[in-house]
Amino acid sequence: xxxxxxxxxxxxxxxxxxxxxxxxxxxxxxxxxxxxxxxxxxxxxxxxxxxxxxxxxxxxxxxxxxxxxxxxxxxxxxxxxxxxxxxxxxxxxxxxxxxxxxxxxxxxxxxxxxxxxxxxxxxxxxxxxxxxxxxxxxxxxxxxxxxxxxxxxxxxxxxxxxxxxxxxxxxxxxxxxxxxxxxxxxxxxxxxxxxxxxxxxxxxxxxxxxxxxxxxxxxxxxxxxxxxxxxxxxxxxxxxxxxxxxxxxxxxxxxxxxxxxxxxxxxxxxxxxxxxxxxxxxxxxxxxxxxxxxxxxxxxxxxxxxxxxxxxxxxxxxxxxxxxxxxxxxxxxxxxxxxxxxxxxxxxxxxxxxxxxxxxxxxxxxxxxxxxxxxxxxxxxxxxxxxxxxxxxxxxxxxxxxxxxxxxxxxxxxxxxxxxxxxxxxxxxxxxxxxxxxxxxxxxxxxxxxxxxxxxxxxxxxxxxxxxxxxxxxxxxxxxxxxxxxxxxxxxxxxxxxxxxxxxxxxxxxxxxxxxxxxxxxxxxxxxxxxxxxx
Amino acid sequence: xxxxxxxxxxxxxxxxxxxxxxxxxxxxxxxxxxxxxxxxxxxxxxxxxxxxxxxxxxxxxxxxxxxxxxxxxxxxxxxxxxxxxxxxxxxxxxxxxxxxxxxxxxxxxxxxxxxxxxxxxxxxxxxxxxxxxxxxxxxxxxxxxxxxxxxxxxxxxxxxxxxxxxxxxxxxxxxxxxxxxxxxxxxxxxxxxxxxxxxxxxxxxxxxxxxxxxxxxxxxxxxxxxxxxxxxxxxxxxxxxxxxxxxxxxxxxxxxxxxxxxxxxxxxxxxxxxxxxxxxxxxxxxxxxxxxxxxxxxxxxxxxxxxxxx
Numbered sequence: 070x071x072x073x074x075x076x077x078x079x080x081x082x083x084x085x086x087x088x089x090x091x092x093x094x095x096x097x098x099x100x101x102x103x104x105x106x107x108x109x110x111x112x113x114x115x116x117x118x119x120x121x122x123x124x125x126x127x128x129x130x131x132x133x134x135x136x137x138x139x140x141x142x143x144x145x146x147x148x149x150x151x152x153x154x155x156x157x158x159x160x161x162x163x164x165x166x167x168x169x170x171x172x173x174x175x176x177x178x179x180x181x182x183x184x185x186x187x188x189x190x191x192x193x194x195x196x197x198x199x200x201x202x203x204x205x206x207x208x209x210x211x212x213x214x215x216x217x218x219x220x221x222x223x224x225x226x227x228x229x230x231x232x233x234x235x236x237x238x239x240x241x242x243x244x245x246x247x248x249x250x251x252x253x254x255x256x257x258x259x260x261x262x263x264x265x266x267x268x269x270x271x272x273x274x275x276x277x278x279x280x281x282x283x284x285x286x287x288x289x290x291x292x293x294x295x296x297x298x299x300x301x302x303x304x305x306x307x308x309x310x311x312x313x314x315x316x317x318x319x320x321x322x323x324x325x326x327x328x329x330x331x332x333x334x335x336x337x338x339x340x341x342x343x344x345x346x347x348x349x350x351x352x353x354x355x356x357x358x359x360x361x362x363x364x365x366x367x368x369x370x371x372x373x374x375x376x377x378x379x380x381x382x383x384x385x386x387x388x389x390x391x392x393x394x395x396x397x398x399x400x401x402x403x404x405x406x407x408x409x410x411x412x413x414x415x416x417x418x419x420x421x422x423x424x425x426x427x428x429x430x431x432x433x434x435x436x437x438x439x440x441x442x443x444x445x446x447x448x449x450x451x452x453x454x455x456x457x458x459x460x461x462x463x464x465x466x467x468x469x470x471x472x473x474x475x476x477x478x479x480x481x482x483x484x485x486x487x488x489x490x491x492x493x494x495x496x497x498x499x500x501x502x503x504x505x506x507x508x509x510x511x512x513x514x515x516x517x518x519x520x521x522x523x524x525x526x527x528x529x530x531x532x533x534x535x536x537x538x539x540x541x542x543x544x545x546x547x548x549x550x551x552x553x554x555x556x557x558x559x560x561x562x563x564x565x566x567x568x569x570x571x572x573x574x575x576x577x578x579x580x581x582x583x584x585x586x587x588x589x590x591x592x593x594x595x596x597x598x599x600x601x602x603x604x
Numbered sequence: 605x606x607x608x609x610x611x612x613x614x615x616x617x618x619x620x621x622x623x624x625x626x627x628x629x630x631x632x633x634x635x636x637x638x639x640x641x642x643x644x645x646x647x648x649x650x651x652x653x654x655x656x657x658x659x660x661x662x663x664x665x666x667x668x669x670x671x672x673x674x675x676x677x678x679x680x681x682x683x684x685x686x687x688x689x690x691x692x693x694x695x696x697x698x699x700x701x702x703x704x705x706x707x708x709x710x711x712x713x714x715x716x717x718x719x720x721x722x723x724x725x726x727x728x729x730x731x732x733x734x735x736x737x738x739x740x741x742x743x744x745x746x747x748x749x750x751x752x753x754x755x756x757x758x759x760x761x762x763x764x765x766x767x768x769x770x771x772x773x774x775x776x777x778x779x780x781x782x783x784x785x786x787x788x789x790x791x792x793x794x795x796x797x798x799x800x801x802x803x804x805x806x807x808x809x810x811x812x813x814x815x816x817x818x819x820x821x822x823x824x825x826x827x828x829x830x831x832x833x834x835x836x837x838x839x840x841x842x843x844x845x846x847x848x849x850x851x852x853x854x855x856x857x858x859x860x861x862x863x864x865x866x867x868x869x870x871x872x873x874x875x876x877x878x879x880x881x882x883x884x885x886x887x888x889x890x891x892x893x894x895x896x897x898x899x900x901x902x903x904x905x906x907x908x909x910x911x912x913x914x
Contacts (some may be wrong), residue, residue, distance in 0.1 A: 114871070117690070117691060118691050118692065118693075123646065124646055124647030124648055124649070125645075125646050125647050125690055125691055125692075196652065196654060196655040196658055197646075197648050197655065199650050199652050199655070200648075200649035200650035201649075255692065271863075272698070272701070272863065273702075273863035273867060273868070273871075274774065274775065274861075274863050275774075297774070297861075298861055298863075299773060299861045300858045300861060300867060300870070300871075301753075301858045301859050301861070303753070303757045303859065304757075304760070304772060304773050304858075304859050304860065304861055307757070307760045307761055307764065307765055307772045308772045308773060310765045311764055311765045311768070311772050313771065313772055313773070482874075482876070483644075484640070484641060484644040484645070484876060487644060487651075488637075488640060491651070515650075518650060519652075520650050520651050520652065521650065
């Protein structure tokens with residue numbers, strides 16, 4: 070009996086191996102690199118609901134399928150679906166002249182009527198779009214002729230074109246896909262005007278996009294793009310090595326799916342190239358200036374924290390050089406942010422002096438400074454799913470200890486951190502700016518918003534002046550005045566040290582060596598796939 | 605026997621009600637406002653008070669807890685678990701395919717685990733203390749002590765990347781099953797085969813074995829008798845193996861990008877998609893109660909002594 074079972078067992082094992090051996094080879098070789106130069110990128114999450122007027126969908130995927138009226142580039146706003154536009158003298162009426170050769174993926178014409186329907190669909194769900202200030206200023210959309218329409222605003226708003234250039238919500242989907250004349254409760258199809266059409270979406274498995282042969286800008290050269298859902302970084306790395314996936318890029322939360330060592334290993338194989346965008350955003354620690362019982366309420370304490378952070382070491386050791394040290398809230402390549410500001414390097418002595426001067430004394434034999442019997446202790450909240458934030462927090466905790474500041478660390482879900490930011494229930498927390506295309510206007514208008522940075526900014530002495538200047542900068546039509554207002558705003562928050570910068574993050578792409586035409590957009594959220602081609 | 609089955613099945617109903625209540629209560633243990641969670645989960649960039657109030661009213665969250673619970677329970681009985689916070693799709697349309705995918709993986713793995721652990725258990729018991737027994741136990745100890753994610757990564761690296769035999773991940777073909785099933789099988793066989801082995805060993809010292817040998821029964825027949833008696837103990841354990849595997853495929857599914865319950869649950873937990881988490885917990889709890897009941901009934905069928913107590 071025993072011998073029989075042993076024979077059976079070994080037969081079973083042998084047959085499994087044989088089965089794997091004979092049938093596995095061809096099916097597994099759907100490897101992207103071999104299958105007609107198709108691009109297969111790994112994504113940690115499903116591309117989700119592709120309705121362009123809501124927010125759950127994947128930004129890079131929506132960027133392939135839908136287009137906006139104008140495009141934000143390094144040289145400023147450029148035409149996209151709108152060929153040209155005029156702004157009335159009072160800054161309230163924008164007249165757009167649309168391209169005439171554009172059709173939606175389902176063949177429907179893209180015209181002023183379609184634009185009107187789309188913008189009205191967005192406006193009817195205004196609550197969800199409160200973050201985009203333009204949504205609160207649109208009064209009406211009037212069709213002038215087939216390819217001309219005007220957008221009427223309640224007051225002049227200088228970032229209007231910028232906000233029209235964003236990946237969502239002011240992008241266009243075929244009115245045939247509307248459900249009951251609306252998009253807020255879902256859409257029946259995903260026909261945009263973009264260079265790629267969404268062909269198939271298998272939830273949590275993959276989604277495929279095919280080149281739009283009738284694209285007004287000329288059919289893209291890569292004729293197929295697949296987004297493959299791979300939740301674990303190890304799997305992504307192995308799938309890249311095998312060729313099942315041949316392209317990865319930084320996700321919309323700013324994290325890379327594989328680590329620096331894995332990237333280097335792929336580079337060393339000679340099959341892949343690594344491309345990094347310039348700085349796109351600033352990762353920072355936000356201090357609560359309005360919480361009067363917290364030491365973070367004091368400017369000197371916030372400045373001391375700034376001086377006690379060794380950004381060079383964070384950049385080199387924690388990010389292996391993939392992120393650069395940041396010295397200001399916005400890097401100088403952000404519009405209007407090239408402003409002369411006081412440098413605060415890593416300098417523990419200055420930090421100690423600042424605290425000493427502010428009355429925080431270090432008692433004999435004690436490790437934590439005190440003032441009026443109160444210890445210099447604060448709570449720092451970080452995103453529990455970000456491994457780099459945890460390491461940074463621990464590192465910062467250790468250097469702050471050297472100047473007599475005690476930090477308690479708390480890892481929480483990102484939604485819980487957003488909740489703390491909105492309610493003001495924090496001393497310090499990790500955050501990041503919105504990114505190139507959105508900055509400085511989106512991050513700065515968030516200074517005044519209860520749900521964003523109101524608690525961060527409202528405790529500083531010049532808060533009223535700051536808010537007044539922010540209101541002004543959004544409506545002024547005078548470029549020189551806008552520059553000087555932005556400079557003032559940035560100087561106020563810099564001097565008050567409420568946003569303590571850490572590093573500048575960028576977008577990373579790992580692509581096959583023979584892939585050409587790789588470039589970046591002005592946002593960290595999407596890529597110009599239509600310009601890529603294999604050599 | 606029939607009355608036992610009815611009694612035993614009825615007993616599980618109050619248990620299920622308690623479980624459903626606890627599951628629903630989960631939502632309220634979170635310090636966050638569910639309306640806010642929904643809006644965050646939907647990626648709404650800025651959340652205003654009006655938006656929160658609007659969302660609450662739309663979802664009926666302003667009603668008292670017990671009324672909401674009863675409403676939820678009644679809809680769950682009709683397989684309506686509500687809508688996902690994140691995608692707005694019905695929970696059923698997300699849960700059902702994921703459940704089926706995981707069930708496929710679980711059933712194939714359970715079959716492999718049962719076959720292997722019985723086989724290895726019998727061999728090991730028959731060769732107790734000999735080299736075969738020692739090496740089977742040694743190897744299984746080594747394999748079960750390896751963390752599944754590491755084992756999985758190692759297998760993918762060797763079989764998919766180096767030998768180029770199998771796909772690294774996904775659920776595209778029959779080949780996709782091989783690596784995940786092997787990983788799950790390895791993690792559980794070590795535990796179950798040891799149980800069969802010890803149960804076989806304790807049976808070997810029973811009087812009926814001695815009697816069988818004395819009356820000259822062939823060794824094979826004796827082994828079969830021992831196995832049948834040993835399996836009685838094992839059946840309840842095997843029954844529970846199915847819900848256990850069903851609920852513990854998280855790691856394997858994540859690594860192999862298997863679109864099942866494990867992946868869905870992790871995703872939902874991270875985005876606080878409570879309707880899916882509730883339905884997931886409920887489905888697993890039902891699976892546990894169900895298989896537990898079935899194993900009790902099967903045991904009772906084989907051993908009349910157990911029925912008398914009821």
